[in-house]
Amino acid sequence: MTSIEMIVAARARLHGHGRRTPLLTSPFLDEIAGRRVYVKAECLQHTGSFKFRGGWSALSGLAPDLRKRGVIAFSSGNHAQGVALAARRHDAPCVIIMPSDAPRLKIDNTRAFGAEVVLYDRAKEDRDAIGARLSEERGLTLVRPFDEPLVIAGQGTVGLEIAEQAEEEGIASAEVLVPCGGGGLSSGVALALEATAPGFTLRTCEPEHFDDTARSLAAGKVVRNAALAGSICDAIITPEPGRITLPILERLAGAGLVVTDEEALRAMALAFKRLKLVIEPGGAVALAAALFHGDRLNGGTAIAVASGGNVDTDLFTEALRRFG
Amino acid sequence: MTSIEMIVAARARLHGHGRRTPLLTSPFLDEIAGRRVYVKAECLQHTGSFKFRGGWSALSGLAPDLRKRGVIAFSSGNHAQGVALAARRHDAPCVIIMPSDAPRLKIDNTRAFGAEVVLYDRAKEDRDAIGARLSEERGLTLVRPFDEPLVIAGQGTVGLEIAEQAEEEGIASAEVLVPCGGGGLSSGVALALEATAPGFTLRTCEPEHFDDTARSLAAGKVVRNAALAGSICDAIITPEPGRITLPILERLAGAGLVVTDEEALRAMALAFKRLKLVIEPGGAVALAAALFHGDRLNGGTAIAVASGGNVDTDLFTEALRRFG
Numbered sequence: 001m002t003s004i005e006m007i008v009a010a011r012a013r014l015h016g017h018g019r020r021t022p023l024l025t026s027p028f029l030d031e032i033a034g035r036r037v038y039v040k041a042e043c044l045q046h047t048g049s050f051k052f053r054g055g056w057s058a059l060s061g062l063a064p065d066l067r068k069r070g071v072i073a074f075s076s077g078n079h080a081q082g083v084a085l086a087a088r089r090h091d092a093p094c095v096i097i098m099p100s101d102a103p104r105l106k107i108d109n110t111r112a113f114g115a116e117v118v119l120y121d122r123a124k125e126d127r128d129a130i131g132a133r134l135s136e137e138r139g140l141t142l143v144r145p146f147d148e149p150l151v152i153a154g155q156g157t158v159g160l161e162i163a164e165q166a167e168e169e170g171i172a173s174a175e176v177l178v179p180c181g182g183g184g185l186s187s188g189v190a191l192a193l194e195a196t197a198p199g200f201t202l203r204t205c206e207p208e209h210f211d212d213t214a215r216s217l218a219a220g221k222v223v224r225n226a227a228l229a230g231s232i233c234d235a236i237i238t239p240e241p242g243r244i245t246l247p248i249l250e251r252l253a254g255a256g257l258v259v260t261d262e263e264a265l266r267a268m269a270l271a272f273k274r275l276k277l278v279i280e281p282g283g284a285v286a287l288a289a290a291l292f293h294g295d296r297l298n299g300g301t302a303i304a305v306a307s308g309g310n311v312d313t314d315l316f317t318e319a320l321r322r323f324g
Numbered sequence: 325m326t327s328i329e330m331i332v333a334a335r336a337r338l339h340g341h342g343r344r345t346p347l348l349t350s351p352f353l354d355e356i357a358g359r360r361v362y363v364k365a366e367c368l369q370h371t372g373s374f375k376f377r378g379g380w381s382a383l384s385g386l387a388p389d390l391r392k393r394g395v396i397a398f399s400s401g402n403h404a405q406g407v408a409l410a411a412r413r414h415d416a417p418c419v420i421i422m423p424s425d426a427p428r429l430k431i432d433n434t435r436a437f438g439a440e441v442v443l444y445d446r447a448k449e450d451r452d453a454i455g456a457r458l459s460e461e462r463g464l465t466l467v468r469p470f471d472e473p474l475v476i477a478g479q480g481t482v483g484l485e486i487a488e489q490a491e492e493e494g495i496a497s498a499e500v501l502v503p504c505g506g507g508g509l510s511s512g513v514a515l516a517l518e519a520t521a522p523g524f525t526l527r528t529c530e531p532e533h534f535d536d537t538a539r540s541l542a543a544g545k546v547v548r549n550a551a552l553a554g555s556i557c558d559a560i561i562t563p564e565p566g567r568i569t570l571p572i573l574e575r576l577a578g579a580g581l582v583v584t585d586e587e588a589l590r591a592m593a594l595a596f597k598r599l600k601l602v603i604e605p606g607g608a609v610a611l612a613a614a615l616f617h618g619d620r621l622n623g624g625t626a627i628a629v630a631s632g633g634n635v636d637t638d639l640f641t642e643a644l645r646r647f648g
Contacts, residue, residue, distance in 0.1 A: 019348075027436070028436065043600040044346060044365075044599070044600055113351075276367040278596055278600040313648035316644065317645070
């Protein structure tokens, strides 16, 4: 289990390697939200998302002999890039397994960060079997995207920074809104806030129809999503909450928040105009919740994590065309 | 004249009110440039540009009785917004004089920051006469956009931060590339670097055909631009270098760098993709110089100031469409 001590240790290992991303504001956003809104600009993190923190925590926390053999991860998105760059900076071999129909750009980016990308055919091949074979042959350690204590500890460093930055800004209480897929970021941030900013409440944010965490929190048990595709918020779509992350959220998080794809696009256009930030749809759901679902919030101040900025040109242009 | 003591004092007054903007990097940009490139993301400053620093310095440095009467500025762009927000946060009245054909968005933004916007007809009215009348009637103090020691001192705080952040990153020598209009930012940064990072050389960056500073530095005298319109880099187009700023640059800056509009758009698209930053064309000329004019640089490391992010949706979309 991830403890606050593990998060503090992850932060010490991250020091000088990760970015302490800024907490940004705009009076225009405050006016729309009807409250003070802070945005934790994690899209400015290395590789364009918070996932670098978890990747770094996993690599730096691994025993040296295991690290030397290398790591493996299944991902076509932000987790792949975060693990790949963290591995390269540790001089550790890294294999990323991706479906062969993953976007070319994501494959190229992951290779550019130094990883060996192994492609598999979704229709014909078993991803897990390929991973197991490679792991065994080469002694690679699997880095899970969220159900992994070291990864949760790494993502929790976002929460330590929020607590510090909030204190610098004189914020005594707030709701902290976090985009939620498998729950690695939200559970890590919740643990960090519990220890360092107990006046803050964490709220998970998800896209409509893919709100497995909100429904699981409401039901008190794991509830799966009906579908696995069909949202523009691809970075935070998972079948169901994690087995490690959900119990943490059940203990610490408030009711989950849900936004529409259109609200996510609106939030992206506003972040462009008012914050000069590029946020991807999945990364914009927390800002969207702060701006458009204020009636569901309790506290006076909202702190929204903008968790990533890896968005295609076409989708970003669409957000600007429709709502810019 | 602006001194390093004035810049240090401006920074003390700015503390807790302005943002210490981050210094960002991307291995992809390094590869294009063939060198290490750092980007000082001043587009994340309040009001979306460094101009807030100069505005804050001017307002906070004014005698209290003068500040109470208020300030006045001529600008339809970033200077207007910087002065307006600084004035509002000082509870000081603020009048901004703009041409009546200024973009609606800029007028609205300046009003939203609390300023009284006075519009004049470019063809029929004398801007300076209107300003003089209002100043006399109300006792307003004029805040010049660049030829004003307090404003230069405020912009110079960017240089103090660059020197500090470079030391944190272990950068011993670098060329610091700065977008240059009237020269307020570049002369302020040059003075700050002279005192705090003497191994660094400042280089001004301008758009092609509007390179009055580069040509003035080369000629050893003031050279005007032939035209005043026709570049997409509107934020940094001035008739000629400032009377206060040019002598500072003559003493401290290297040869000026010049980029094309297309290179500025390319730099904007790369900042979108690799840094998750929104940069306006004029704010992107320094990054463009670092990326595409490396043959004109001497040092191994380039630090490019991204001076602002106030770009219209249409122009940003064009940059992404052509070069994204």
